[in-house]
Amino acid sequence: MNKNKKIVFDHIGEEIKDIVYNYIKAKSFTYSKGEKEAENYFLNYFARIPYFQRNKEFYGAYPILGDTFHRSVCWAMRKGTLDDTIVMIHHYDVVTIEDFKLLKPLAFSPDELEKELFKIKDTLQPEVQEDLESKGYLFGRGVCDMKGGGAIQMALLSYYTQVENFKGNIIVLGVPDEENLSAGMRSAVILLSELQDKYGLQYKLMINSEPHQRKDLKKGVFSLGSVGKLMPFIYVRGSLAHAGKVFEGFNPLNLMSSIVRKTELNMELSDTVGQEASPPPTWLYLRDDKVNYDVSMPLSVSGCFSILTLNQTPSAILEKVKHICEEAFEEILKEMNDSYEAFLNATKQPLHKLPWESKVVDFSNLYKEAYETHGELFEQEYKKEIKILYEKRKNNEMSLIACNFALVDFVYNFIDDLSPKVVYGLIPPYYPNVSNLFFDQLDDSIKMIAENLNDFTWKEFNQEYTKEYFYTGISDLSYTSISNAKQVTKALEDSMPFFGSLYDIPVTSIEKIAMPVINIGPWGKDFHKLTERVLKEDLYMRTPRIIKYAIDTILKEKYDNS
Numbered sequence: 001m002n003k004n005k006k007i008v009f010d011h012i013g014e015e016i017k018d019i020v021y022n023y024i025k026a027k028s029f030t031y032s033k034g035e036k037e038a039e040n041y042f043l044n045y046f047a048r049i050p051y052f053q054r055n056k057e058f059y060g061a062y063p064i065l066g067d068t069f070h071r072s073v074c075w076a077m078r079k080g081t082l083d084d085t086i087v088m089i090h091h092y093d094v095v096t097i098e099d100f101k102l103l104k105p106l107a108f109s110p111d112e113l114e115k116e117l118f119k120i121k122d123t124l125q126p127e128v129q130e131d132l133e134s135k136g137y138l139f140g141r142g143v144c145d146m147k148g149g150g151a152i153q154m155a156l157l158s159y160y161t162q163v164e165n166f167k168g169n170i171i172v173l174g175v176p177d178e179e180n181l182s183a184g185m186r187s188a189v190i191l192l193s194e195l196q197d198k199y200g201l202q203y204k205l206m207i208n209s210e211p212h213q214r215k216d217l218k219k220g221v222f223s224l225g226s227v228g229k230l231m232p233f234i235y236v237r238g239s240l241a242h243a244g245k246v247f248e249g250f251n252p253l254n255l256m257s258s259i260v261r262k263t264e265l266n267m268e269l270s271d272t273v274g275q276e277a278s279p280p281p282t283w284l285y286l287r288d289d290k291v292n293y294d295v296s297m298p299l300s301v302s303g304c305f306s307i308l309t310l311n312q313t314p315s316a317i318l319e320k321v322k323h324i325c326e327e328a329f330e331e332i333l334k335e336m337n338d339s340y341e342a343f344l345n346a347t348k349q350p351l352h353k354l355p356w357e358s359k360v361v362d363f364s365n366l367y368k369e370a371y372e373t374h375g376e377l378f379e380q381e382y383k384k385e386i387k388i389l390y391e392k393r394k395n396n397e398m399s400l401i402a403c404n405f406a407l408v409d410f411v412y413n414f415i416d417d418l419s420p421k422v423v424y425g426l427i428p429p430y431y432p433n434v435s436n437l438f439f440d441q442l443d444d445s446i447k448m449i450a451e452n453l454n455d456f457t458w459k460e461f462n463q464e465y466t467k468e469y470f471y472t473g474i475s476d477l478s479y480t481s482i483s484n485a486k487q488v489t490k491a492l493e494d495s496m497p498f499f500g501s502l503y504d505i506p507v508t509s510i511e512k513i514a515m516p517v518i519n520i521g522p523w524g525k526d527f528h529k530l531t532e533r534v535l536k537e538d539l540y541m542r543t544p545r546i547i548k549y550a551i552d553t554i555l556k557e558k559y560d561n562s
């Protein structure tokens, strides 16, 4: 964009196209130094806008503390008069392009990629073929998830900087790490809290522009909240024995398998609110501690699985997990004893039971057990170990998951009772479930926002939109409000070994900035895949108009911005 170009709203699509084509050129793969490239693009873009040249204090990069890649949160604000403020947020990290194979060099060049995809059209799904032929979609990594939405927000903010005597305030936030641990958004909340204090802002609404997916192809979707996510970890300690003496040992694989079977896709761990349900849990990581093959059973197995929530608290989930582990333990002991009895019968030996008992503890109780035996010494060593792991994590030598189980193993050095045991807890990240449903008092313009926007889209574009209370794709909107903050913090402190050291959630700031949310994004398909694409008509034409209508409606209720 040249220096003094005016954005005429009718032509905002051209500006969006210009931004998205350049924004995606930044190879900002999640949790990599490439995210700095997207930061640069964001900042350079606003540096060229006359309003920000005159008001340099209204945009910038807000560093994420202790970050491996020294990443920042990017922000820009149209500061009008009066206090009501709308925040638009997008993430500029993208997932990797492994499945692009030979097309990798074209992942960030939509037009060239489209041509090549056309050549291999017959190998693609029928729906992709149709969309290719229609010419209605933009293909490429990040165009849909979600630099397309980001481009809409940036173009809109530029437009609003040109509105004279603007009443109200609009902030655009671009954040890294959404596809990883949301380090960007967790810092952005602190930034929002600082801006709130500095300028006396009243946060009315946060708008995200993640792509929407359609169940009914004729209807768009607005989301008025976002699912929560937590990740229980399970560590099963067995008792080692030679494979020829199985009854002298306790194979942790056996018990862990049962726990996996009882939790994977278990709808009892899923949440239902109205007609919406969170997808049931799935395991993301599972391995034993064996480094080399030998003929003994492994000593321990560790793993973690993801649970999505609509309304359940971490403590309620952990209670269920504990119960499942206990049930699995009892069943395995019974099976082992049955088998042992059969073996003793077959070998004409006197009958007796195996010595094992069911033991399931959470991480805080394992910690207590070590502390009770070794006291101060343990506590000091534990703190040292946390520091060591913090450094390893910061230097990217170890993953958070590896750090977590290394810490469990470390605590085990101070445990005297080495009989088989299940230890459970939580591994980062934790995404609170949020929904406008959980707000007691909302302005009418916000309570009815989905209905009002649907009236607008119906009238303007002949396009119907439905609403859902939870975006199930997991999003940064999770950090815009929190219910039962004290209880949640307690559960995290007890069960998440790295809470407050390697990982933190700014609970106090979240409570301070708490605001309702909406996701208004373009229709997109096949996120994270080779065929990721976004509907051009939404990207360039409809979605910016819908968001503008939302902003104008909310700020106009109090202020006349016409």
Ligand SMILES: [Zn+2]
Pocket: 091, 145, 146, 178, 210
């Ligand atoms: Zn996304």
